[in-house]
Amino acid sequence: MMMMRSTAALFTVLSLALCLFLLDQTDAQAQAPSSAVGTALVAEVCGQCKDKDLCLSSLNADPNTQTADLSGLTLISIRVATANATDTSAYISQMLKDTSLEPGVQDALNNCADYYDDVVQQLDDSLAALTVRNYGDLRKWVETAATEGDSCGAAFTALGEADKLGVVGRTRTLKQLCNNALAVISLLEKNKQ
Numbered sequence: 004m005m006m007m008r009s010t011a012a013l014f015t016v017l018s019l020a021l022c023l024f025l026l027d028q029t030d031a032q033a034q035a036p037s038s039a040v041g042t043a044l045v046a047e048v049c050g051q052c053k054d055k056d057l058c059l060s061s062l063n064a065d066p067n068t069q070t071a072d073l074s075g076l077t078l079i080s081i082r083v084a085t086a087n088a089t090d091t092s093a094y095i096s097q098m099l100k101d102t103s104l105e106p107g108v109q110d111a112l113n114n115c116a117d118y119y120d121d122v123v124q125q126l127d128d129s130l131a132a133l134t135v136r137n138y139g140d141l142r143k144w145v146e147t148a149a150t151e152g153d154s155c156g157a158a159f160t161a162l163g164e165a166d167k168l169g170v171v172g173r174t175r176t177l178k179q180l181c182n183n184a185l186a187v188i189s190l191l192e193k194n195k196q
């Protein structure tokens with residue numbers, strides 16, 4: 004009986020020790036997310052994003068993601084947003100050739116063409132800031148790009164019509180892609196890599 008009790012006591016002590024050890028490990032991981040690279044890092048970043056699927060699919064689409072560290076993934080996430088903004092910019096130019104569009108829609112498109120020129124420029128500026136590790140400017144330019152995209156969306160929403168050209172949807176995608184980049188930037192700032 005005595006023997007069984009002490010075995011049980013020993014077991015309890017060992018379980019507690021194991022729990023504390025595991026807790027400690029989890030803490031260490033939470034504090035050092037920078038140790039993750041590649042797909043593990045992407046999973047960590049995208050876990051914090053609103054549109055997790057878009058985050059995972061857009062970042063994993065680039066083969067360089069497989070081995071990317073935080074700086075590398077920041078670069079990739081901004082490139083993804085830039086590619087999308089450039090694509091929308093081209094789409095808007097294409098739409099502007101349609102002379103049968105109502106004047107209000109044409110105006111909104113013209114505004115959006117300007118906004119998206121700015122978006123591409125700002126994302127470019129953010130890359131320059133990343134190169135010199137100016138994380139404040141890096142964040143600022145990505146945030147500004149997302150806001151300019153919103154302004155384009157607002158120009159269309161103000162028309163009060165259905166979004167027949169899908170521009171508002173495109174501005175939402177851009178915003179998500181910028182938010183994904185901002186999630187990576189937050190980790191980068193935390194780890195000052």
Ligand SMILES: *[C@@H]1O[C@H](CO)[C@@H](O)[C@H](O)[C@H]1NC(C)=O
Pocket residue numbers: 086087088090091172173174176177
């Ligand atoms: C950008 O996002 C829109 C969806 O909003 C999509 O139609 C388009 O193909 C995307 N372009 C790129 C290059 O990612």
